[in-house]
Amino acid sequence: MSRFKLYTGIFVVLMALSTTQALVERTGLVDFDAPGTYWTAFGVILALSFVKATFVATYYMHLRWEPRSVTYLFLGGLFVALALTTAAAYSIL
């Protein structure tokens, strides 16, 4: 029973955060001619995505109730992908 409430609460949060991301876009912060505000909005929006992903992985995918090693396995894949992207992008800056 409590799990059901927990899942529902998370669902509401996820929908709200997605809406927030779209709202940030509507406020004009995502202005491709104004790098200052653009990169702020960029940070906010991606941070929200990470928060949402963490909620889904932690509760819907039950990582919270698995041994920590499963999380590390998943993070390992993420780390590899980020390392490739960051280093490759940096190499041409």
Next chain:
Amino acid sequence: MSSVKRWFVTTNHKDIGILYTITALFFLVLGGVLAMLMRVQLWSPGAGVLSAGAYNQAVSAHGLLMVFWFISPFAFGFANYLVPLQIGADDLAFPRLNAMSYWAYLFSGLLFIASFFQGGTFDGGWTMYAPLNLPTYMPNIGGTTVVLALIMFIAAVTMGSVNFLTTMYRMRAEGLRMRDLPMFSMSILLTVWMMLFAFAALLAALMILAAEHLFGVTYFSAEGGTLLWTHLFWFFGHPEVYIVFFPALGIMAECFQTFTGQRIVGRKWFVLAMVLVALQSFVVWMHHMFLTGINLEIKTLFMVTTIGISLPFDLMVFSLIYTMIKGRIRFTTPFLFSLGALILFIIGGITGVFLGAVVLDYEFRGTYWVVAHFHYVMVGGATGLFAGVYYWFPKMTGRMYDETLGKLHFALYFVGFNLLYFPLFVAWETPRRVFDYAPGLTSWHQVASIGGFVLGASFLVMFYNLFKSMAVGEEVGDNPWEYSTTAEWAVSSPPPLENFPGKPSYASGELSFRDEPELTADGSGDGKPVVSVSPRSDGGVASGASETSSGPRSDGGSVRTEGATAGGGTGLVGGTGTATPAAAGTATTHGEERHADHASFWPFVVCFAGFLTFLGVSGIRSGGVYPGLTAVGAVLSAVGFVGFANESFYVPEPTVAEQWPFGGVENMKLGMWTFLASDVVLFGGFVGSYLFLRVANGWMHWHHAFIPEAHVTFPGLVNTYLLLASSFAVVLSLVAAHRNSSRGVVASLTVTWLLGVGFLINKGMEWQHLFHISTEAFPNGWAVGTNVASSTFYLTTGLHGAHVIVGLVMLLYMIPRAWRGAYLDDDSSLEYFGLYWHFVDIVWLFLFPLFYIL
């Protein structure tokens, strides 16, 4: 069962190991013949037996076949055969997946062979550099087929990696700690870890390349595109060197231990060094890119990491040398090959340092220095694998090879190898991948060509030896090697179908076979277990076997009867049986359940269907028989997967096993998570490519120049809502199953399905709209190949959409089952599906902002 049929339906790890080995040897011969053709061509500078185009094809196919279809699968023949034996498991965790992995490997190779007959095979070099790999420069259908063959090969590799990781983490014999794995198993463990991530990056690169050929996306022809290919390729390509070399290193370590009677000196440090190399291998890839336009700081950084990676290797080399010094060497054939591999690797390693230094690399890149260095490393690795052939031949066949012929093989091999490759260091000014060279280098090339034929001939000796010995070789017992210590030598040769007489256990520090609980419970447990050698869990030298070891040696056949009566011994077989395993010959239902007939025809069918489909897709744009082949392949795939899913296939999970660090995570769940970890890297490759190209084209410029006004946030937001809701519905199905509500499960799964379909419809409408917009900037719509932004958008979200479709197909299978009341007692299938579905959801959570907002 007829003996031919057996090989098509087998799922036993030993059978599959043999299939892998034989198939790999076939590709060795094929790749070797191509190499011989090249050496004939290079006998003198200028034109020869091959046309320019044929030479390019021979070079490319030789490289690709040897690197992909020979060397790693050859090592995985041994891995399949031996890892379960070494860790005390009955089989791999997923036997049918293992069979599927083999068939996917075989058919991917056949696909490659088919490419030769499609107007010419791939001719852009094994590194497949852009833009040469693009349809503009490679209009042959065969070029596309090779890309698809590689994709199918990676499917095989991924299935294998997931299977091995799950097996090695979850099915080790009691008392066998990870750090104590025998050296060969340890090397395979690290290899599959590298494979899991490295091949996922290559898969991303190849899927993009296939999309360039089939759908006309423009990644690699865009600004920064050629550099993008090198990044993706070498992010895979450098770890690949160690993926190839590590199994050989493991075999070398085993052979050094066995044939010097000396445990590897500094074993712990040796293993740590291997772990370090495996990690470091992912941060050195740009040393292949010193001549590209990447910035100088990062070149310097990668020079440092590259030279740094030689340090752990130094440690391993010295450890092997000290092992020889401290032990008493017996120069058997496996030892000679191991020693040869070490020498070749040392030469290959030293010459590699030249290439790792930025300044020297400017001089050597694109010359035969690279060719020579590369072959010393890779063929050096293969040398270690041939040590494995001789080392385990008696175990696999029960007969001994001919030692004299074995030594002759080694002599011809080693002399031929060095005659072939050492002159290439001297003739280093020869341009790579070109059949013409300065006439002054002719004599060096002639020596090399002679060496090539000696090397080739040495294999005739090997094949003759192995065939003859298989029939008339001296019969050997369980263990022909005096100081061998790993568990495979404790069972008969060849090992029985179920591997072990009872449950292997290392709980006492030595290998013993614990009886089935029922047997010991009634006090009849004596005498049954047989331990012919006493391997220690870490594969070190057996107690009493050499003067350096310590500790009294208990009598071989120690049986842990006390464990069997305690709780740990119960439930080995589900605790239902009353039959005694001693009476297994009477084939009670219980016994049949335990050693269920694991034969399955479906892995073969599915992979054959995949072969037809890929072959059809390769030429689908050119009509002819190809669309028909695609259709037949697709239908047969569907039949195959349904058959596969409906077949009851029972694999008991060991209840007494070491499972650190994944205790409490069932095999299936761990397999799913492992697969998802590789999928993260696949999507990472796609998203990373998008980010890289966007950086290369100017982040803001991208938005201004390439994106139409009509590409708005709203459809993406709707899809985000739909996917999140569908995730919630999947979670609700678990809640319903928990409440024993069959209708609840059906309802929530159906809602999931409808939301997923809604997602696809919404996406389809959006795409239709974008395809057909007609603005000043995009008068012909914003199609797949319009520009780099449209290409990245459609391909990345398309890959995601394909994941959604796969999920929907799974639901179509699950909903009727739920209707019939499945999943109420055991909701694990719902959970595994949920893992997949939520993961696809998570990916979208990032695609949405990156492709719609920012």
